[in-house]
Amino acid sequence: MNYWLMKSEPNVYGIEHLERDRTTIWDGVRNYQARNFLKSMQVGDRAFFYHSNTNPPGIVGLMQIVAAQVVDPSQFNLDGDYYDPKSTPTAPRWHTVTVEFVRTFDNAITLATLRERFTPEQLLVVKQGNRLSVMPIPLRIATEILQLAG
Template sequence: MHYWLMKSEPDAFSIDDLRNADRAPWDGVRNYQARNHIAQMQPGDLFLFYHSSCKPPGLAGIGEVVSEPYPDRAALDPSNPYHDPKATEEKLPWKAVDVRYREGFTQLLSLEKIKTLAGLEGLPLLQRASRLSVMPVTAEQWEILVDAARAG
């Protein structure tokens, strides 16, 4: 099993939206490095659901990957906000996975709090200029973050 951190703007798709869905596609990723991370995901992998572009940003809960990666067909739909005009049926470079809700934290673990936690020096989220929406998390980083989030 692998661990991930996946970002979403809560007004677009929040931990509550995931809780209310039986399963949902994690699509719309339009960064090649983040796409490569999605391509490595397998059913059973867990991810930290991070609310981004909000005040305050932070960890809202845990989700689970429930499908193999598959082509993100939203790229072909001109009415979709994640449309990619360069994508074709023959060349569909973007990937998606289906996910489901596992746990919501009683309160958001803010980015400011995350920055104070020991043992997270290598966490991609804390690297200067890191704007990836999907990033790997080590087992040690996972444990630190989940313990802090559950402790409130």
């Protein structure tokens, strides 16, 4: 099992939405490196849910990958923010995953706490200027994050 960190703005789709919905497709990612990370995910992998663009930002819960290599339907929505005119149903450019709620952490693990605990080499989210919305988490670091979460 691999671990990942996946960012979302809580006012767009937060951990509370996932807890209510139980599962969701993680659509709308339009960064090639993040897309490649999504394509690397496997059923059973775990992902930390990170609230971004909020005060304070941080890891708020845990989810599990329940479907991999899912074609992102938002690339075909002509009126949507994530439409890609170069994508076709026979040759989609964007793939994603379906995630399932596992748990909400009692206390968010803030970005400030993550920066105190980990170096940018250990945890990409603490790297200055990193804007990736999906990134891998080494197993040793994931174990420490889970310990911080209680």
